[in-house]
Amino acid sequence: MTNNPNVLVKISNAGIQKSGKWLVKDVNLEIHRGKIVTIIGPNGSGKSTTAKIVLGLHKKIEGNVQTFTKKISYVPQKVSIDWTLPIRVLDFMVLTEDLKPQEINDALNLTGVDHLISRNLRDLSGGEFQRVLLARAIAKKPELLVLDEPVQGVDFAGEVALYGLIKKISEKLNCGILLISHDLHVVMSATDYVVCLNGHVCCSGTPVDVARDKHYKELFGEKSSQLLSIYEHDHDHVHTADGDIVKENV
Amino acid sequence: MFDDFLFRALIAGIGIALVTGPLGCFVVWRRLSFFGDTLAHSALLGVLLSVAFDLNISLTIFTVSSLIALLLLRLQKTTNLPSDALLGLLSHSSLAVGMVILGFLSFIRFDIMGVLFGDILSVNVNDLLAIWIGGAIILLVLWFIWKPLFASTVNYELAEAEGMNPERVNAIFTILLAALIAISIKMVGLLLITGMLIIPTTMARNLSNNPKQMVILSIIGGLLSVFIGLYTSFEINTSSGPTIVVVALILFILSLIGIKKRNYG
Numbered sequence: 001m002t003n004n005p006n007v008l009v010k011i012s013n014a015g016i017q018k019s020g021k022w023l024v025k026d027v028n029l030e031i032h033r034g035k036i037v038t039i040i041g042p043n044g045s046g047k048s049t050t051a052k053i054v055l056g057l058h059k060k061i062e063g064n065v066q067t068f069t070k071k072i073s074y075v076p077q078k079v080s081i082d083w084t085l086p087i088r089v090l091d092f093m094v095l096t097e098d099l100k101p102q103e104i105n106d107a108l109n110l111t112g113v114d115h116l117i118s119r120n121l122r123d124l125s126g127g128e129f130q131r132v133l134l135a136r137a138i139a140k141k142p143e144l145l146v147l148d149e150p151v152q153g154v155d156f157a158g159e160v161a162l163y164g165l166i167k168k169i170s171e172k173l174n175c176g177i178l179l180i181s182h183d184l185h186v187v188m189s190a191t192d193y194v195v196c197l198n199g200h201v202c203c204s205g206t207p208v209d210v211a212r213d214k215h216y217k218e219l220f221g222e223k224s225s226q227l228l229s230i231y232e233h234d235h236d237h238v239h240t241a242d243g244d245i246v247k248e249n250v
Numbered sequence: 251m252f253d254d255f256l257f258r259a260l261i262a263g264i265g266i267a268l269v270t271g272p273l274g275c276f277v278v279w280r281r282l283s284f285f286g287d288t289l290a291h292s293a294l295l296g297v298l299l300s301v302a303f304d305l306n307i308s309l310t311i312f313t314v315s316s317l318i319a320l321l322l323l324r325l326q327k328t329t330n331l332p333s334d335a336l337l338g339l340l341s342h343s344s345l346a347v348g349m350v351i352l353g354f355l356s357f358i359r360f361d362i363m364g365v366l367f368g369d370i371l372s373v374n375v376n377d378l379l380a381i382w383i384g385g386a387i388i389l390l391v392l393w394f395i396w397k398p399l400f401a402s403t404v405n406y407e408l409a410e411a412e413g414m415n416p417e418r419v420n421a422i423f424t425i426l427l428a429a430l431i432a433i434s435i436k437m438v439g440l441l442l443i444t445g446m447l448i449i450p451t452t453m454a455r456n457l458s459n460n461p462k463q464m465v466i467l468s469i470i471g472g473l474l475s476v477f478i479g480l481y482t483s484f485e486i487n488t489s490s491g492p493t494i495v496v497v498a499l500i501l502f503i504l505s506l507i508g509i510k511k512r513n514y515g
Contacts, residue, residue: 052407052411055407055410055411056410056411057407057410057411070413072411072412072413073412074407074408074411074412076405076407076408076411079404079405079408081404082279082281084278084279084281084452084455085279085403085404085461086455086458086459086460086461086463086464087404087460087461088459088460090460091460091461092404095400095401095404095408095409096397096401096408096409096412096413096414097412120459140412146411
């Protein structure tokens with residue numbers, strides 16, 4: 001149990017199995033008010049699964065998940081709108097909560113897409129759609145914001161700007177943010193804590209600590225941490241193809 | 251005034267069109283048209299049970315269709331068969347079981363064509379009450395679950411993550427569909443009720459650019475189909491259920507002109 005009022009979500013030893021195979025296991029993390037936690041990891045490493053565990057979308061999980069807020073916003077990795085459903089940005093903004101026109105406009109303005117308010121969602125480009133998704137999530141003024149690859153399809157300059165915006169939002173709304181990304185470089189400046197995932201937590205800590213970590217380098221290659229001073233430490237295990245840990249003979 | 255069969259038919263038709271409009275939108279958005287068919291086919295079983303045991307027809311259909319719907323939800327969880335196979339299984343078995351039971355009931359005079367295609371002109375005052383009271387309850391419930399139902403239609407996990415309960419509203423919606431089928435079988439028949447749900451709605455999709463507009467247009471489409479269809483069937487002496495659906499089809503074809511203009515002009 002935790003008594004810290006700043007803790008929004010606490011998950012301990014969480015994991016999920018599907019047909020006998022672990023999608024992700026032994027995940028421990030806490031999300032605090034006003035802080036950004038970033039999950040990084042290669043494809044299939046369980047990033048989205050972990051986000052869904054945090055959101056309570058998986059029912060049969062191992063371990064323990066405690067959530068201390070109900071004001072949650074979610075930007076899923078993929079939202080596809082069926083042609084049969086005509087829906088404008090305006091309709092999408094009030095999907096889960098009624099908002100004042102001013103609140104809608106402000107949020108769209110923040111992500112730079114207020115001019116698209118009466119456009120149909122299906123007519124937006126990938127980058128525009130991501131900005132609308134983000135605007136909808138922040139317009140609700142959530143206490144916990146879960147963003148699954150929120151800047152996919154956004155151009156590089158926009159990407160940097162949006163990460164800056166996410167940082168600003170966490171301060172302004174004092175909300176906890178769980179951010180999923182596969183690229184540590186860009187998110188670095190906007191992150192307080194990094195969890196590096198590959199079926200389980202490989203390493204975690206501040207962005208600098210993680211970039212120096214041996215396991216991070218194993219996963220992402222030497223180049224990705226080149227900019228940082230190199231820090232070596234003993235590693236006592238290797239990974240099999242499905243992410244299991246095998247102790248190395250010492 | 252309620253003595254006039256044509257007037258009763260009109261009142262019944264208006265009541266049903268008001269409900270099929272909004273429900274039909276969700277059926278199309280959620281890709282449930284085959285599901286609607288399955289519920290409608292299972293209604294034959296309900297009709298026969300009500301005849302055999304002298305039960306209230308609407309309540310029996312409602313019960314049987316709801317049970318089939320819940321059975322489907324259960325099967326979806328416990329088997330690995332895809333939904334369309336499960337729907338086909340339930341749809342055709344309930345139709346077949348219904349027809350076999352009908353064989354046992356040979357001592358009862360039974361108008362099978364009326365059940366399949368509807369007999370709007372036989373609608374009595376009790377049916378009108380069932381349609382309007384049942385319809386009002388359906389619309390009221392839909393009003394209350396509109397937001398979570400719509401949100402989970404757009405994105406199930408997003409709705410669930412943000413504190414809505416998609417599983418519950420989906421189950422409620424299913425029961426609303428069963429209720430609609432129960433009150434409208436007599437009028438449009440079990441083979442055509444999905445047509446009333448789908449056709450005015452697809453017409454509305456061609457002409458609208460937001461969800462509310464689509465709901466309103468599909469209600470208008472349904473009402474027009476009822477007005478024109480009833481009048482025509484009376485004038486040229488065709489059966490009214492199919493005529494209403496044919497009018498809806500013509501309206502749909504006309505709406506294609508609208509969509510062409512929008513896309514190219």
